[in-house]
Amino acid sequence: MTPAARLATATDLLAEVMDTPRPADAVTSAFFRARRYIGAKDRGEIASLVYGVMRHWARLHWWLERVNHMPDPRALVIADCILAGGRTADAVAGLFNGAKFAPAPLSDRERKLIRALDTRTLNHPDQPEAVQAEVPEWAEASMRATFGDRFLAEASGMLGEAPLDLRVNPVKGTREDAIKALADAGIKATPTDLSPVGLRLAGRAPVMALDAYKSGMIEIQDEGSQLVAFMADAQPGMQVVDFCAGAGGKTLAIAAMMENKGRVVATDVLEGRLTRAKERFRRAGLHNIETRAIKTERDPWVKRHKGKFDRVVVDAPCSGTGTWRRNPDSRWRPLGPGLVELLPLQASILDSAARLVRPGGRVVYATCSVLREENEGQVEAFLASHPDFALVPVPSAWPAAWGKPPVGTDMLRLTPLRHDTDGFFAAVLERRADAPVAEAGADEGEVVVPEGGPATAQPPA
Incomplete structure (x- = not known):
């Protein structure tokens, strides 16, 4: 042309x-x-x-x-x-x-x-600064409250294109194996700085057409998303729930960490996503995953399985502000619920999912948002109303076998400017070992997860 x-x-x-x-x-x-x-x-x-x-x-x-x-x-x-x-x-x-x-x-x-x-x-x-940094009106006040005097720098860090990251599946090979396979296909890949099984490509490439992808050795996954999955520290033989599994990216990472041993249950309110994810699970050679479609975050399945799991990962629906480099239209296109609807939904999902974890087990609450009210704010509110849970700092939660933790803070907060990943947040909440498991009761205040996914914004026509 x-x-x-x-x-x-x-x-x-x-x-x-x-x-x-x-x-x-x-x-x-x-x-x-x-x-x-x-x-x-x-x-x-x-x-x-x-x-x-x-x-x-x-x-x-x-x-x-x-x-x-x-x-x-x-x-x-x-x-x-x-x-x-x-x-x-x-x-x-x-x-x-x-x-x-x-x-x-x-x-x-x-x-x-x-x-x-x-x-x-x-x-x-x-x-104005918001125009320079391409920050929509609906997000400006929250981003300023989150970043303070770093607002312009952090928001400007989201203007470029996101890199193309891969995660190596340890069930199918090592990072060195994947680097060689990619090199044989004419693609240069280098180890990521923070993820011990991550690779970053020098440019765009038809990854899904490669034998290394078709065989399940590699998956496309942002380095930040990989780190969130690793925060679960899921060990072989554990019982784990990925509560908002979506397309199954974190499910795959968790199941691989468990070396195909134990049980991972991927749940979501959109059954079609789980159906599509099954092909990814098969390609990766992971057989310790089962899927479970639920109607809402307070589905009867949750009550029946309270206190049964070692780990529960909650990748909550969110504003998606951390993915603006990857999805620039999501700044402007309101295709899902806004913050006003998302905040009570996130709180309800975390509250309900926490019932699944056994005494001594852990919940990982995560979002792909950079906004404080969706992240630290939700964790603080949860801990205030759940005295049987305590925050586990990142260095203590990080798997010992995976080397140095990515940050030394209490909660994991990643931004494109500081870490060159998508914007991600994760906090690990551990249930007291002597905490009683409450009897099932009526579920009040159910919030239905909308099908629109993350709140996004639409350009005016």
Whole structure:
């Protein structure tokens, strides 16, 4: 495809993303499935153009408002070409020429736009900090309360692209085995700094087409997500629940730590996710996992199994603010519940899941959020109302066999700026060994887990 044809296709894709109430990655996948004639290289270029617009969303809108132009898909692509892409006004006009497969010629209003933006750059000293750092209004106050005077630096650390990390499955091979297998496929991988079984790729690669992936030796998983799974310190022979298992990434890591011994129960309210996860479990050669669909966090299955498990991992539904590098559209697309709905839901899930853990056992509460009220705030509230639990500091919770703990704090908090991982939080809560297991009673205040997943935000059309 010509550069002009890619711009035209990117504009069409951006319009679909803006008009479709689904995550951008799902819309993008469907868009390309319907256009199989577009080659892999062109798909990558087109997706990069669209994701670039989403990464620059607030700043592009700031500029378009400044020059009094509506932020429609064409205007956003045009502005991004100049402000982020460094193209001149004349170069942009040459691409929007109406030739075959090229975008339609610029209107008089669009010609005025490119002249107003010519030689400008994406950043401007008059932009508010939230605009500079691409922080949406719904998250700004919480992020400022969380980071204080580090707000701009931490938020700016989420502007780039996330790296591509892999987790080596110790049931199928060592990290050295995986590095060699990837090298044989022409892909360079280096050990991650914090995860003892993590690899980071130098660039993008078709990982799922590789034999190392198909055989289950490697899985795609952010280094931060790996660390959260390891916080469970799940040992061979234990009984473990992954309470909000989703697609099963942490389930896989936990089951592998247990060397295929013991029992891992993956539960979720979305049965389809568990069904899809089963193929991942089979590919990894892990046979100590079973799945259990539940209707709500207070499903009768929870009451029947109270006090039965050594470890319970609660990767709670959250705002997803820690994944903004990976999902830039989630800043702007409200596809699920907001913070007001999420906070009581998280508290209810943690309260109910904690019933599953035996005296002396542990609960790991985790989110992919950087906001304090979803993280430390929830843990503090839980401990205040559950005197039979105590916080286990990260150095004490970290598996001794896995080397130095990633942080020396009481709770695990990872951010893109400081750790170059997705933003993750985890806290380990241990039940007193002499704590009684309460008898089953009526469950009050049930909160149904919504199917929308993490709260995300939608760009205005």
